[in-house]
Amino acid sequence: MARSNLLYAHSGGVTAVINATASAVIGAARAHPERIGKVLAAHRGILGVLAEDLIETAALDEAALQRLSLRPGGVFGSCRFDLPQTATADGRRVMDRLFEVFAAHDIGHFIYNGGNGSMDVVGRLRDAAQQRGYPLVCIGAPKTVDNDIVGTDCCPGFGSAAKYLATSMLEAGLDIRSMAGSRGSVFVMEVMGRNTGWLAAATALAAGGDADAPPHIVLVPEAGFDEEVFLAEVRRVTERLGYCTITVAEGIRRADGSPIVEKSREGGYVQLGGAGSAIARMIHERLGYKFHWAIPDYLQRAGGHWLSAVDREQALAVGRAAVEMALDGRNGCFPAIRRLGEAPYRWEVGTEDAAAIANLERTLPVAFMRTDGLHVTAAARDYIRPLIEGEVPQPTAGGLPDYGALALQPVARRLPPWQA
Amino acid sequence: MARSNLLYAHSGGVTAVINATASAVIGAARAHPERIGKVLAAHRGILGVLAEDLIETAALDEAALQRLSLRPGGVFGSCRFDLPQTATADGRRVMDRLFEVFAAHDIGHFIYNGGNGSMDVVGRLRDAAQQRGYPLVCIGAPKTVDNDIVGTDCCPGFGSAAKYLATSMLEAGLDIRSMAGSRGSVFVMEVMGRNTGWLAAATALAAGGDADAPPHIVLVPEAGFDEEVFLAEVRRVTERLGYCTITVAEGIRRADGSPIVEKSREGGYVQLGGAGSAIARMIHERLGYKFHWAIPDYLQRAGGHWLSAVDREQALAVGRAAVEMALDGRNGCFPAIRRLGEAPYRWEVGTEDAAAIANLERTLPVAFMRTDGLHVTAAARDYIRPLIEGEVPQPTAGGLPDYGALALQPVARRLPPWQA
Incomplete structure (x- = not known):
């Protein structure tokens, strides 16, 4: 097999552990000098690839990777x-540029660390490379605090935010x-959570299973918001306990799909705040x-x-697995977390096809929501609980x-500037 | 000396370490069975005293106190x-009731754990006890995340929030x-911080002394907010770095004293959000x-x-000191933190008169604010830095x-109900 360079890029919103995945990619790639030459990273994701704004990671020694x-x-x-x-014409122009940059820097492996949208890019880059006859293996690495990627039991980044x-x-x-x-x-x-209630549901772990403990109400986008039902529950909780604590997912909607927005004192609806302040x-x-x-x-992220x-x-594991998958030529795939068992929680890394799940969205199953739409179930807590387990000591100073x-x-540029 | 019971009460907003002070009060009081009988706590602060809603702390064993x-x-x-x-008539009625409760439960020591307003109460209770010839030693214990109590170098609660x-x-x-x-x-x-910028100033520790590191701007109430000067700095930072991070104290005001409030799209000023969203x-x-x-x-608290x-x-130390001061008959006083040295930071607990500092407010000194009013100085960071030092391992589960x-x-009630 030919030896070529590897390019890594973040995509979309970052997380508390996306750098862990990056460090694992770099470490794993270095372990295969016979197949992988330089390990480069794009500055500012795909925009950095277009701009030929690349970073040489060789300067990061083992201690720096650990940090x-x-x-x-x-x-x-x-x-x-x-x-x-x-x-489209614009699409061809962008794709041409990406492959110019890949070629100029002898990129044979591209690892794209992102969410649903990024998996779409992984699939499209694989297809484009094959059409162009350019030898590129393109691998996704899942990442999102929203936990909404299809095909994986959970997403690195979610557990820490949860x-x-x-x-x-x-x-x-x-x-x-x-x-x-x-x-x-x-x-x-x-x-956070965009259109899904995974992060909102995670706050239910604070209560264990105690109905009198915070959070008393958990509003998720999947349930549909009913103002009267909600206010009746707030009143009931507050009259019983003297207080009421509520988690509101940013993406909650009424049953008709309309968003919950700030209501001004004049009576008109004006989008002046998020769902939390409106509630x-x-x-x-x-x-x-x-x-x-x-x-x-x-x-939170x-x-x-x-x-x-x-x-x-898991963030480290998907980084290592992405490199192994690249070396195995699993073009257009991504490493996915598979749950093998509970108590003790066991998991492994499997392989999924990126294009097959691209732009889909994994929402809370009905069994994870209480039937009144105002809380989540024990099944939701059981699913999330193992993902927040364990603490990671951080070095501190001051x-x-x-x-x-x-x-x-x-990395020194080799191409003319890109006109965005 | 006569033996009597001790009553402890929280006052005002709570903190991450007010329970540490409570536990230290209880522990220290138990060490003097010859002088202190029961150690009681008021449920919901002074309202609990009025309602004769008291708690017996004897059920808390050593492990529970540690927790x-x-x-x-x-x-x-x-x-x-x-x-x-x-x-006032209402004031006399309230004071009569407080002393009825004290007498009914043989309270000879009252420790009131609060901020500036609570120190006023400490002084007034001391005076009232002396006028009534009731044997009560009343001691304050400082607590506030706002760090605005006069007479102490810092306030327990502030360091953890900072x-x-x-x-x-x-x-x-x-x-x-x-x-x-x-x-x-x-x-x-x-x-937070009410009318003071202590907590806002604490965020400057994130930057060390690096002018390019977050936070790039720190707005404190003491500086007076000038919209044009502020926006020019936001633009300057963002054009240089591509981003700008800003800490806004909840209490910021314009130079004329007017608050910063949400401006509606119609152009009128309407208080629809806090200072942060308005900015x-x-x-x-x-x-x-x-x-x-x-x-x-x-x-944050x-x-x-x-x-x-x-x-x-320090929260533990003021709790212990408050009991010692009660036993020493330092009526109307409170334990204050005194800074003895820097590098290494050294401190001790001194004694201050509660009435003398009651209802005053300790604001950021001019030397702690940059002259343009948009950041704090190295002197501010040097003052705050030792107060956030050290981590406290917490037991975890799940x-x-x-x-x-x-x-x-x-505690069983002995008096007729209180009509608020």
């Missing part, structure tokens, strides 16, 4: 960029319970309770100080995680 | 309640830097940058999984902190 594997965010930079359809949010609900719940008063106190936490104000205006709301936003050990292990500084070395 | 010392929130419940002025927020800015900064694009990305984090939207509308914003809300070891040590369940045993 990288513990650092949240995407060290090489990422982007949200939809590859235009291949059949652990962060369940811990946050547990802790904020202890706080608001302290402050619960006769006039009722409500706490709303808005979480908090709805409760205040309709029930008169005091409220607090939290939006962890990027904090960057919590390197509180990683799930299982999640990080009371903060010591993520270190990583010097990234650019 | 309590690691648990965020206020386990006995707290409240925000302003004691009416003593000279550590949480500095870590959050560090981690979210790594995330947004990954996603920085040509159109500019802005991240705004709104933090984020201002940037989007004026500069066109994409934005994300986070509101950690209760999460309940982060038991990521405590500052120094903060917890990937979450194991804060345990504490059975609280109510």
